Amino acid sequence: MADPTLKAALRGGEFIVAPGIFDMISARMADRMGFAALYATGYGTVASHLGVPDAGIATFTDMVSRMSRFAQGTRTPVIADADTGYGGLLNVRHTVQGYEAGGVTAIQIEDQEVPKKCGHTPGRRVIPAEEMALKIEVAAEARRSDDFLIIARTDARTTLGLDEAIRRGKLYARAGADIIFIESPESEEEMRRIGGEIDAPLLANNVEGGRTPILPAETLKAIGYNVAIFPAIGFLSVARALEGAYAHLRRNGDSHGLETYAFSDMNELMGFPEVWEFDAKWARPERSQAAE
Known part of the structure; x- marks a missing residue:
């Protein structure tokens, strides 16, 4: 079930900073950091x-198992990307029910055409706003708990302009979205307009090297935002670390002098102490001893 603490935090005026997770190592690492959401x-x-x-290559089946594992393998509320809802209205209902049953707390659905594309890349096209509003209505009706939050994302800014993106954000809020996500504003001024014109909780997407300026949390809160996600910070950092580590190994033929995460710490992060404790509790005598 959805974690009620995320909705409570938003209602209480807390500004939510959520790091991006992409596998269970990143999920476990972020989970221990004390964030209000992942x-x-x-x-x-x-x-x-x-x-x-x-x-748009990944399917609902690909994603629901991964998103459910993130939610079930962590204690922190998980906000999960669900692309376009993986199809039409019936698909959206199925996606919401699948994500909620998997333990996700908030689901993000966007108004792109199929196949969708990453929000900070070119070539994105959007469906009619009214069609997306119906998707949001279906999503809101499909959830079993009001603690399960619907995030409506529009990609209209890049191709149709900021005015249309703001219009869509207002429409999606009226359709029942709990949080509005205007993708890819291109300046602080645009973000201030969004915060001033949309009367709903707002999400800022902070991608290192992306189209949107990354503003301090205090500034985002002051101009009307409620949530800041950093979806790429994890995998970009890991990619840089792997590039350096593998280059070191290729260059030197060994790992001497390479700074890595401690193997003992990784064992602890992955839960090996519990396995060892279990093994010790249920250890059986050797066969030879049992024969005696």
């Missing part, structure tokens, strides 16, 4: 699971 990135999850671009 953001399960579609880009990172598709890249790590399938090794392909975030371009």
Whole structure:
């Protein structure tokens, strides 16, 4: 079931900073940091699971199992990317029910045409706003708990302009979305307009090297935002670390002098102490001793 603490935090005026997770190592690492929410990135999850671009290739079946594992393997509420809802209205209902049953707390659905594309890449096209509003209505009706939050994302800014993106954000809020996500504003001024004109909780997407300026949390809160996600921070950091580590190994033929995460710490992160404790509790005498 959805974790009620995320909705309570938003209602209480807390500004939510959510790091991107993309596999269970990143999920477990972020889970211990004390964040109010984790953001399960579609880009990172598709890249790590399938090794392909975030371009509508992954299916509902691919994603619901991953998103459910993130939610079930952590204690922190999980906000999960669900692309376009993986199809039409019936697909949206099925997606919401699947994600909620898997333990996800908030689901993000966007108004792109199928196949969708990553929000900070070119070539994105959107469906009619009224069609997306119906998807949001279906999503809101399909959830079993009001603690399960619906995030409506519009990608209209890049192709249709900011005015249309703001219009869609207002429409999606009226349709029942709990949080509005205007993707890819291109300046702080645009973000201030969004915060000033949309009377609903707002999400800022912070992608290192992306189209949107990354503003401090204090500034985002002051101009009307409530949530800041950092979807790429995990997989970009890991990619840089792996590039350096593998280059070191190729260059030197060994790992001497390479700074890595401690193997003992990784054992602890993955839960090996519990396995060892279980083994010790249920250890059986040796066969030879049993024969005596």
